[in-house]
Amino acid sequence: MKETIDLLGKILTNTLTALYEPFGFSLLLSFLAMFFYLYAYEPIHAGKGWKNAIVTWYQKFKESVFFRKLFFLSFVTSLVLFRTLLNRNLWMNPLSDVMGGWGIWETVNGEQKLTTECIENVIMMVPFSAVVMWTFGEKIGNSCKKILWYSEKIAFIFSIIIEMLQLFLRVGTFQLSDLFYNTIGGVVGGLMYYVAMNARKRL
Template sequence: MKIETKRKIQALSTVLFILYLFLLTYFLFFAESFDRMYTEREYAYNLEPFKEIHRFWTYREELGFLAVFTNLAGNVICFMPFGAILPVLNRKARNFFVITFLSFEFSLLVECAQLISRVGSFDVDDLMLNTIGGVLGFLIFTICNQVRRKRYG
């Protein structure tokens, strides 16, 4: 690949990653449509693995498809860009274990920020789902990178 093409891809990836971080921050901390309001509320947290996943699955009929999808699939989907774009920005991130660790670490940072700011809640299930999302994003990057290498050499 030409150096000029690599630079363009790096620049575009940087812009996309920054945009992704801004959008993620907005939806996780400021979007009123997701009940993200600064009010006097208690600290909310769940430290029991699979508790919220089980609750959403058990009460899926009562909660409705949108609520279940937003919570379960949304936590996975919102971290897929992290795992897909980061390896483009940094060659050291082109490793399954590195991406898994960074996805977990970034998710932990987000969950702690939600706990401290009392916007949203700290949920160990979200940590797991977000990490899975980062790994899936990395797998998509890996597949696309292999296809690109086969096609363009």
């Protein structure tokens, strides 16, 4: 029992650390990204000095639901990119472990070592998929089948893009398990969005 609790504690610690590390950077990046959005769509109000730009940003965030949705989408996207591309070491051969990463244990120098990458791959795509569905929910519709299909497709395509960039930029390794777990996370995120929207309607 104690071993199981210790194992769950390590998994929880590693997962929370993986989410905590890029939190501040992602928040700042999404804040700045929305300034670009304002300059593209509100140039008259945002282009009058940095004080007016901050006031315009705050007012837009307060008044516009779509602006808030885009902000949160930018935030979760930057979280994913930080974990997959922006904070990775260079690899000599990104194809060295294509079939790896399926379990929570890996063998390093003959010893078993706990790794939570597969769990992290699922978890990091859950908020991404849910926020994408939330942002573009009006275009997608309320059908459970449609929501799950789009969340699966978006998560898979996004994962393919990340894995190909890892391959060409040589940051991280290309793994089929990443595609699988990211897609699973996308479906879970879509399901959570569907459940949350139905619960909101009933309330």
